[in-house]
Amino acid sequence: MSATVRKGPWIAATAVLLVVLANSLSPQEKPAQPEKKAADNPRVERQKIRVPKFREIYAETPVTRAVDRGLQFLASKQLEDGGWTSPGYGRNTGIVSLATLAFLSRGHEPGRGPYGSRVEQGVAWVTSNQKSGLIIRDTSHGELYSHGISSLMLGEVIGMVDSKRKGLELVHRVHRTAINLILRAQNVPKDRWNIGGWRYTPSSEVSDISVSGWQLLALRAAKDTGLPVPDKNIRQAVHFIKRCAHPSGGFSYQPGGDPNTGRTGTGILSLEICGEHGSPEARRGGDWLLKHPLKWKGPFFYYGAYYAAQGMYQLGGNYWKQWQPVSEKLLLEKQNKDGSWPPPPGATHEEQAGAIYTTAMAILSLGVEFRYLPIYQR
Numbered sequence: 001m002s003a004t005v006r007k008g009p010w011i012a013a014t015a016v017l018l019v020v021l022a023n024s025l026s027p028q029e030k031p032a033q034p035e036k037k038a039a040d041n042p043r044v045e046r047q048k049i050r051v052p053k054f055r056e057i058y059a060e061t062p063v064t065r066a067v068d069r070g071l072q073f074l075a076s077k078q079l080e081d082g083g084w085t086s087p088g089y090g091r092n093t094g095i096v097s098l099a100t101l102a103f104l105s106r107g108h109e110p111g112r113g114p115y116g117s118r119v120e121q122g123v124a125w126v127t128s129n130q131k132s133g134l135i136i137r138d139t140s141h142g143e144l145y146s147h148g149i150s151s152l153m154l155g156e157v158i159g160m161v162d163s164k165r166k167g168l169e170l171v172h173r174v175h176r177t178a179i180n181l182i183l184r185a186q187n188v189p190k191d192r193w194n195i196g197g198w199r200y201t202p203s204s205e206v207s208d209i210s211v212s213g214w215q216l217l218a219l220r221a222a223k224d225t226g227l228p229v230p231d232k233n234i235r236q237a238v239h240f241i242k243r244c245a246h247p248s249g250g251f252s253y254q255p256g257g258d259p260n261t262g263r264t265g266t267g268i269l270s271l272e273i274c275g276e277h278g279s280p281e282a283r284r285g286g287d288w289l290l291k292h293p294l295k296w297k298g299p300f301f302y303y304g305a306y307y308a309a310q311g312m313y314q315l316g317g318n319y320w321k322q323w324q325p326v327s328e329k330l331l332l333e334k335q336n337k338d339g340s341w342p343p344p345p346g347a348t349h350e351e352q353a354g355a356i357y358t359t360a361m362a363i364l365s366l367g368v369e370f371r372y373l374p375i376y377q378r
Helices: 060-078 093-104 118-126 143-160 171-184 211-225 231-245 261-273 280-291 301-315 317-334 348-351 354-367
Strands: none
Touching: 060 093, 060 317, 060 354, 093 118, 093 143, 093 261, 093 354, 118 143, 118 171, 118 231, 143 171, 143 211, 143 317, 171 211, 171 231, 211 261, 231 261, 261 280, 261 301, 280 301, 280 317, 301 348, 301 354, 317 354
């Protein structure tokens, strides 16, 4: 992973995108500066991340109003123990972590802001469901999906809060164990086509770009908090992602497969956060996405919207300029009156995942440019 410090200058602009709850917000407060914290390995320095305070906020826009309504919906569905439930996947740590990330993306830290208690409860529920290093509950064959998303969420929590803040010892411990498991899973012997990636379980000997994307996001967030992430692991992951690059310009699920929106967005973002900014493969992926704009149909609309938004934002320039209005318009048009987002036609898996999943993914797709989450920063 590149040693370059990620820049995240925060500009309190008046007409850009997103995020939640403008009630009792004062734009006059200065943003909090994260304290420097020693990593477990003293040779690895904590990344200097510019994270705005909760009270910094853009002027209200259709996007911020949509995000606010979406968060109100999520808050109304949170269970007393801090989790959420999915009609098809039950009490799934990945879906709970996505909902928690949605609140974080609006600047709500644990215990602070109108939804601070919601975030605190969500984090506590996730950390209570680590078993033998894996953060999982009510999952099927895709253990590393839930684990990677949950590891990302915990890394973002650590990256956003003051390093001297008390009460996060368990979060740090669970997060460190989770990242170590991701690294061990990558190191499982694999053939030359699959080396460097991940698939459904920690013992998998094959890889795919979808599971690998979540693990790379988790590793990027972990590196930003100061945890040691070996360069060798990042180089191997980059090589796997590039093997998934399709001659047409997109990215495939596995080497030799066909591209789609979600896979291509994942490929672009994976290369961008691993220090391969503006690589030929990423730019060809961006060109592919511009030729295949987001459409309201299954099977994985929200998955594609999320990864494409992040990937195109990281590419920047005309890629983001052309992608952003199309993505935003479509998401704003499809929001339900209660603040949730419905599954599109043909999205069987997203329908099974339920409204918590679709709403969280829509909020995270809309919230890329707001940059409260460290992982969104360029």
